[in-house]
Amino acid sequence: xxxxxxRQFGSGGREVGKRLADELGLQYYDRELLAEIAKQTDLxxxxxxxxxxxxxxxSYMFSFAHSMPLVSSTPTVVTDVLVAQRNIIKEVxxxxxxxxxxxxxxxxxxxxxxxKIFVYADEKSKLARCRERAPKNENLTDKQMLxxxxxxxxxxxxxxxxxxxxxxxxxxxxxxxxxxxxTNIKAIIPALAEYIKAYKKQ
Amino acid sequence: xxxxxxRQFGSGGREVGKRLADELGLQYYDRELLAEIAKQTDLxxxxxxxxxxxxxxxSYMFSFAHSMPLVSSTPTVVTDVLVAQRNIIKEVxxxxxxxxxxxxxxxxxxxxxxxKIFVYADEKSKLARCRERAPKNENLTDKQMLxxxxxxxxxxxxxxxxxxxxxxxxxxxxxxxxxxxxTNIKAIIPALAEYIKAYKKQ
Numbered sequence: 001x002x003x004x005x006x007r008q009f010g011s012g013g014r015e016v017g018k019r020l021a022d023e024l025g026l027q028y029y030d031r032e033l034l035a036e037i038a039k040q041t042d043l044x045x046x047x048x049x050x051x052x053x054x055x056x057x058x059s060y061m062f063s064f065a066h067s068m069p070l071v072s073s074t075p076t077v078v079t080d081v082l083v084a085q086r087n088i089i090k091e092v093x094x095x096x097x098x099x100x101x102x103x104x105x106x107x108x109x110x111x112x113x114x115x116k117i118f119v120y121a122d123e124k125s126k127l128a129r130c131r132e133r134a135p136k137n138e139n140l141t142d143k144q145m146l147x148x149x150x151x152x153x154x155x156x157x158x159x160x161x162x163x164x165x166x167x168x169x170x171x172x173x174x175x176x177x178x179x180x181x182x183t184n185i186k187a188i189i190p191a192l193a194e195y196i197k198a199y200k201k202q
Numbered sequence: 203x204x205x206x207x208x209r210q211f212g213s214g215g216r217e218v219g220k221r222l223a224d225e226l227g228l229q230y231y232d233r234e235l236l237a238e239i240a241k242q243t244d245l246x247x248x249x250x251x252x253x254x255x256x257x258x259x260x261s262y263m264f265s266f267a268h269s270m271p272l273v274s275s276t277p278t279v280v281t282d283v284l285v286a287q288r289n290i291i292k293e294v295x296x297x298x299x300x301x302x303x304x305x306x307x308x309x310x311x312x313x314x315x316x317x318k319i320f321v322y323a324d325e326k327s328k329l330a331r332c333r334e335r336a337p338k339n340e341n342l343t344d345k346q347m348l349x350x351x352x353x354x355x356x357x358x359x360x361x362x363x364x365x366x367x368x369x370x371x372x373x374x375x376x377x378x379x380x381x382x383x384x385t386n387i388k389a390i391i392p393a394l395a396e397y398i399k400a401y402k403k404q
Contacts (some may be wrong), residue, residue, distance in 0.1 A: 179374075191397035
């Protein structure tokens with residue numbers, strides 16, 4: 001059983017993934033993979049995060065080309081990071097029984113036929129969730145936060161669409177699309193786990 | 203508990219709705235509503251179906267204006283049908299405890315805060331489902347059937363978007379999006395019912 005969780009920033013996708021893994025007794029992978037990529041590429045984890053979480057190659061080329069990178073970098077190094085991520089996610093999938101959040105995993109390991117979830121929410125819920133979790137951003141206005149959400153989601157979309165034949169967030173690429181607006185995620189996890197088990201057993 | 207099921211043609215949305223209603227002990231409404239609309243408007247059920255299932259006012263005006271309508275009709279009559287549909291769906295929602303399939307119900311009764319499902323599937327699954335259910339169409343090619351699916355979905359979209367602030371099939375307008383490709387719908391219904399109960403109880 002392999003489950004991938006793609007998600008809009010602030011929608012609680014990470015919580016969905018973590019709780020599902022606990023409920024189903026599966027390994028959980030999210031930022032853990034960054035450390036492994038850093039190790040394999042001999043790069044700093046900060047830089048790996050910069051490449052992968054800030055949009056990877058596409059954004060790097062078009063948005064960050066004239067800004068100051070955290071460490072010296074070239075397109076080749078960026079490609080190395082993406083290749084390492086791909087290899088690590090494939091290794092993880094080979095072992096099976098896991099939940100992978102983000103990292104374009106749905107596209108990268110499609111041959112393992114994972115159960116693919118997309119988690120999304122309305123702006124109000126995403127703002128509330130982020131304010132609760134990151135009080136350090138309390139000085140940002142809603143408008144500023146929403147702008148940041150959009151930028152992060154755009155980066156996720158760019159990176160995902162490098163690997164995928166269906167666009168990020170397009171229903172055709174997922175088995176289940178979960179709207180977490182006004183949702184107590186903890187409360188729906190057991191039923192969600194049952195749904196996935198029933199789907200896989202049929 | 204009110205559940206609305208919107209669906210792509212051929213995705214099995216009707217089966218999802220019917221089985222969910224049985225599982226949860228809810229009233230089920232789909233084509234039943236056409237008869238009631240016909241009664242209230244004093245029109246033939248065929249004509250009501252023609253207006254509502256072939257795309258309503260929009261399609262009627264732009265696509266059928268120069269074709270032969272089944273009965274004499276004017277835009278006013280079309281509006282009457284849509285108003286009757288709206289009233290009947292609101293009456294049904296007022297009674298509560300029901301599943302309504304199609305008829306733009308998600309938008310029409312949004313103030314009742316229904317649990318809104320959208321059911322979709324890939325082309326292969328939709329073709330297989332339709333060939334199984336309607337052997338009389340066996341002379342149609344896949345291409346012809348897919349063209350018909352698209353026309354029916356376009357009509358649903360037009361009619362839905364008359365009432366809704368989010369487009370038909372757009373994830374933001376639904377609580378759950380269900381991909382039924384390669385899915386044995388019967389097998390996933392109990393877990394789906396559990397999911398909705400957990401969501402409503404939270």
